[in-house]
Amino acid sequence: MRGAESLQKLTIAMPKGRIFEESLVFLREAGVVIEENSKDSRKLIIPVPHFQMEFILAKPADVPTYVEYGVADVGVVGKDVLLEEDRDVYELLDLEIGRCRMVVAGLAEYQPAVHPRVATKYPAIASRYFRKQGQQVEVIKLNGSVELAPLIGLAERIVDIVSTGQTLRENGLVELEHICDITTRLIANRSSYRMKSEAVDNIAQKFMQVIPKTGVPG
Ligand code: PRP
Numbered sequence: 662m663r664g665a666e667s668l669q670k671l672t673i674a675m676p677k678g679r680i681f682e683e684s685l686v687f688l689r690e691a692g693v694v695i696e697e698n699s700k701d702s703r704k705l706i707i708p709v710p711h712f713q714m715e716f717i718l719a720k721p722a723d724v725p726t727y728v729e730y731g732v733a734d735v736g737v738v739g740k741d742v743l744l745e746e747d748r749d750v751y752e753l754l755d756l757e758i759g760r761c762r763m764v765v766a767g768l769a770e771y772q773p774a775v776h777p778r779v780a781t782k783y784p785a786i787a788s789r790y791f792r793k794q795g796q797q798v799e800v801i802k803l804n805g806s807v808e809l810a811p812l813i814g815l816a817e818r819i820v821d822i823v824s825t826g827q828t829l830r831e832n833g834l835v836e837l838e839h840i841c842d843i844t845t846r847l848i849a850n851r852s853s854y855r856m857k858s859e860a861v862d863n864i865a866q867k868f869m870q871v872i873p874k875t876g877v878p879g
Contacts, residue, residue, distance in 0.1 A: 670713045671853075671860040674733035676721035676742075680845055683758050684737050691867035713860065725750050725848065734853035735861060740843045741822055745783045750848040753865050757872055759845035761824040765790075765838040768811050771818065779818045780810030787820040790840050808832045 675681045685695055693712050707716040717733055725748035727733040736750070739759055743752065763786060765779075777798045781787045784802045791798045801816055808828055810816040822843060823829060823836060847868055849861050 669857055669860045671735065671864060672733045673714060673716050674719050674724045674727040674736035675716050676724055676738060677718045680737055680759055681718060687868060687871050690871040693867060722746060728848050728850050731850045731852060734857055735847060735849045735864060737845060737847055739845055741783065743846060745785050751851050751854050752846050753849050754847040754868055756845045756847055756868060761822045761843045763840040763843055764823050764836045765818055765820055766829055766834045766836050767818040769835045774817050778816035779820055780807050780816035781820040782807055783820055808834055
């Protein structure tokens, strides 16, 4: 049975990897200390009973799904994933880390094709963007190493995130169009936001306290 204590316990969905590690730095600065070795372990659920929190570690694209269905009360996720997954969640806060941009890229000598093809890990974002531009393109979904596509003739252009620009440069590609800027966001389940408002506010406040200190381009 769920008592008053467990009602306020907060389950936080985090993508495994870089965002989780950056978020741990955030939380540590805000006074929430998670076991140092947690990030290296293979555990998918990390309880932090002292702070009435638990973290579930997920694939980035699944974080909004866990939050929409309420198995996580809040989540930390990139705006790229939010735009792609289009889940019914409440966007609470821009954490201003993980800064990058969503772009259209291709070879410098790119020539528009009669039947243009665009390769991407973000088919929804790419389709929406080209529809808005009034351009008909075939969107080809890939799961990674998207920069390969123009090099081997799969597609003339790609839609992908660019952070340092190193991957584009090393593969002889250039940014052609800027779609939008991306940062990491704190999201909440709509009913947790009402039913656990104190706990949700508490974590949002903790994040807010440290944004100005660590909110540098990630
Ligand atoms: C992302 C993105 C680019 C790269 C951009 O890929 O899809 O490939 O990072 O970063 P940069 O501008 O700093 O070079 P990720 O590392 O997630 O790997 P993936 O291509 O296998 O998805």
